[in-house]
Amino acid sequence: MASRQFVxxxxxxxxxxxxxxxxxxxxxxxxxxxxxxxxEDNVAALMKKLEGRKDYYAKHEEELESLVDESLDDxxxxxxxxxxxxxxxxxxATPEQRxxxxxxxxxxxxxxxxxxxxxxxxxxxxxxxxxxxxxxxxQASVEMEVVSTNGEVYPVEYTLHxxxxxxxxxxxxxxxxxxxxxxxxxxxxxxxDNNRDIDAVxxxxxxxxxxxxxxxxxxxxx
Numbered sequence: 001m002a003s004r005q006f007v008x009x010x011x012x013x014x015x016x017x018x019x020x021x022x023x024x025x026x027x028x029x030x031x032x033x034x035x036x037x038x039x040e041d042n043v044a045a046l047m048k049k050l051e052g053r054k055d056y057y058a059k060h061e062e063e064l065e066s067l068v069d070e071s072l073d074d075x076x077x078x079x080x081x082x083x084x085x086x087x088x089x090x091x092x093a094t095p096e097q098r099x100x101x102x103x104x105x106x107x108x109x110x111x112x113x114x115x116x117x118x119x120x121x122x123x124x125x126x127x128x129x130x131x132x133x134x135x136x137x138x139q140a141s142v143e144m145e146v147v148s149t150n151g152e153v154y155p156v157e158y159t160l161h162x163x164x165x166x167x168x169x170x171x172x173x174x175x176x177x178x179x180x181x182x183x184x185x186x187x188x189x190x191x192x193d194n195n196r197d198i199d200a201v202x203x204x205x206x207x208x209x210x211x212x213x214x215x216x217x218x219x220x221x222x
Contacts, residue, residue: 035140035160035167036127058118065114072113077161077168078106084170085183089191093198101202108207121149138162183207 057064072078082102083090090098124147144156159171159180171180186207194200 035142035158054118057114061114064118065110068110068114072106072110075169076109077163077170078102080161080168080170081105081180084180085187087184087188089187089196089198097198097202101205104202104205108205122146123149140167 057067079102082105083098085105086093086098086101093101124145126145126147128143128145139159139161142158142160144158146154146156148154154175156175157173158169159173160167161170162168171178173179187201187205190201190204191198194204
């Protein structure tokens with residue numbers, strides 16, 4: 001848990017940006033709405049859930065983590081995301097290793113988001129009008145902005161895909177930093193550092209993106 005908390009703190013100023021979208025979508029995950037409308041309809045509900053409760057959740061971490069776990073369960077396609085992070089190594093991993101990495105990856109995200117939820121100070125979350133872009137019928141991207149209390153604006157772009165009639169989040173770009181690609185590069189580096197030992201990489205998995213890097217931003221190729 002200590003290593004997970006360290007990773008969470010590295011994200012603490014911005015990881016709520018990801019959770020905002022996930023939580024908004026969860027409330028009506030079964031509704032037949034386009035991604036942008038679905039998110040817009042639920043931003044207000046998210047703000048209401050968080051209002052005045054940060055101090056409470058900061059003192060009840062297990063309750064917060066349980067709430068985050070439940071919120072992410074129906075909206076984030078963890079199997080898709082984990083397979084993407086493993087990249088070319090997914091093909092050579094055993095079914096047991098794949099399943100174990102999904103669980104480990106999910107745990108790190110839950111811990112990270114839970115910490116960010118009570119530490120990031122924002123005053124507004126807004127979905128940009130007309131930002132629902134469709135490259136394919138079953139894939140869409142939605143753009144949001146999170147405005148911090150000091151006036152800084154952080155752009156966030158979510159990639160969603162549609163499977164069996166439901167939309168799920170599969171990647172997030174925060175301030176130009178592609179988190180899916182960043183995690184994949186970290187997994188690849190960990191495999192090289194551990195002589196291609198997948199078990200060792202899973203056991204020691206502690207993904208990180210420095211707060212300074214996220215605040216500075218970048219481009220989609222990073």
